[in-house]
Amino acid sequence: MDLTEITGKYILSEGLPYCQPVTRGHINDTMILKYADNDKFILQRINDKVFNAEQLMHNIMLVTEFIRHKAEERGGNPDKECLTIVKTKDGKPFVHTSDGYFRIYRYIEGVSYQAVEKEEDFYKCAQAFGSFANSLAEFDATQLFEVIPKFHDTEKRFRDFLSSLEKDVCGRAKDVQKEINFVLERKDYCNRITSLLHDGTIPVRCTHNDTKLNNVIFDEITGESLAVVDLDTVMPGSICYDFGDAIRFGCNTAKEDEIDLSVVHFDINLFRAFVKGYLSSIGNGITDIERKNLAFSAILMTYECGMRFLTDHLNGDKYFRITRENHNLDRARTQFKLIEEMEKILPEMEKIVEDNK
Numbered sequence: 001m002d003l004t005e006i007t008g009k010y011i012l013s014e015g016l017p018y019c020q021p022v023t024r025g026h027i028n029d030t031m032i033l034k035y036a037d038n039d040k041f042i043l044q045r046i047n048d049k050v051f052n053a054e055q056l057m058h059n060i061m062l063v064t065e066f067i068r069h070k071a072e073e074r075g076g077n078p079d080k081e082c083l084t085i086v087k088t089k090d091g092k093p094f095v096h097t098s099d100g101y102f103r104i105y106r107y108i109e110g111v112s113y114q115a116v117e118k119e120e121d122f123y124k125c126a127q128a129f130g131s132f133a134n135s136l137a138e139f140d141a142t143q144l145f146e147v148i149p150k151f152h153d154t155e156k157r158f159r160d161f162l163s164s165l166e167k168d169v170c171g172r173a174k175d176v177q178k179e180i181n182f183v184l185e186r187k188d189y190c191n192r193i194t195s196l197l198h199d200g201t202i203p204v205r206c207t208h209n210d211t212k213l214n215n216v217i218f219d220e221i222t223g224e225s226l227a228v229v230d231l232d233t234v235m236p237g238s239i240c241y242d243f244g245d246a247i248r249f250g251c252n253t254a255k256e257d258e259i260d261l262s263v264v265h266f267d268i269n270l271f272r273a274f275v276k277g278y279l280s281s282i283g284n285g286i287t288d289i290e291r292k293n294l295a296f297s298a299i300l301m302t303y304e305c306g307m308r309f310l311t312d313h314l315n316g317d318k319y320f321r322i323t324r325e326n327h328n329l330d331r332a333r334t335q336f337k338l339i340e341e342m343e344k345i346l347p348e349m350e351k352i353v354e355d356n357k
């Protein structure tokens with residue numbers, strides 16, 4: 001990749017930047033550009049095998065402008081509360097070179113966490129996602145492209161799983177029968193939310209679709225949550241997905257790819273903290289029926305993600321970036337462990353949601 005070919009299309013800062021790669025995400029390639037005058041930017045190569053880059057940038061432009069406007073109305077600081085796309089010299093939100101699609105964001109000063117360290121942080125993370133949903137409550141989701149069609153359509157994910165299982169291109173199915181059966185036994189989870197969306201019982205909203213703790217930026221000094229980032233999967237969806245995915249990632253006492261399952265647990269106290277933060281800041285961005293489905297959605301999103309990891313393991317690790325053998329299988333196993341624990345306490349989880357109405 002020729003960096004100056006890309007930065008040359010922008011007016012950024014004087015001189016050449018210092019580039020610091022960020023290895024965290026599974027999908028895009030990311031680096032921080034630091035200039036001598038302390039200006040910082042995020043440069044990303046958009047994975048155009050996964051996304052239609054132009055549609056994705058269309059969505060992000062609309063959503064960031066909408067949130068920026070809401071933050072201004074509230075008297076907030078849009079530069080801190082919302083990602084800002086830097087436009088090229090000719091006003092485009094991305095650059096297309098022979099190496100792919102690139103975009104630049106202003107860097108939001110702050111920290112993000114890979115795992116919950118303090119319950120308070122998870123509460124603040126929930127506030128950030130709650131106000132994100134609140135800001136977008138009136139956004140017309142039909143303006144958005146479905147950048148990854150049927151992204152959280154669990155029924156479709158299940159069909160994909162079955163098809164990979166049937167093909168079994170790497171001959172791995174025989175070694176993961178237990179995990180395969182785990183998915184098959186829970187098939188009836190798949191259509192619970194999609195059917196509510198299809199018949200209009202719950203609304204299709206503009207949602208984030210990747211509400212992991214590490215997609216929230218915190219102010220290092222005040223500890224407050226500032227902004228929700230990684231808007232790649234912003235598209236029409238359900239807030240049940242957003243809530244559920246945040247719980248899936250944040251209430252795990254271990255890493256998503258932990259090998260030692262004895263340390264993987266679902267933390268109900270973190271669940272309580274998230275529910276509190278989320279429901280206290282979402283305002284009119286949620287209906288009664290959506291709220292009643294939140295607790296189940298935590299199981300559903302964990303099931304869907306585990307199934308995706310297992311599918312990718314069967315496919316020969318073509319989607320999620322791996323750094324070791326059986327990496328996707330390990331990830332699937334942590335998800336299934338969390339599901340087993342959540343299934344046992346679903347009524348308690350539902351009560352927590354009800355008590356925080």
Ligand code: GN1
Nearest residue numbers: 024025026027028210230233256305
């Ligand atoms: C991927 O790349 P990252 O970490 O933001 C994936 C999510 C999964 C997540 C699991 C576009 O997100 O759906 O929940 O991995 N994003 C995409 O860690 O598929």
Ligand code: MG
Nearest residue numbers: 025210230232
């Ligand atoms: Mg992401």
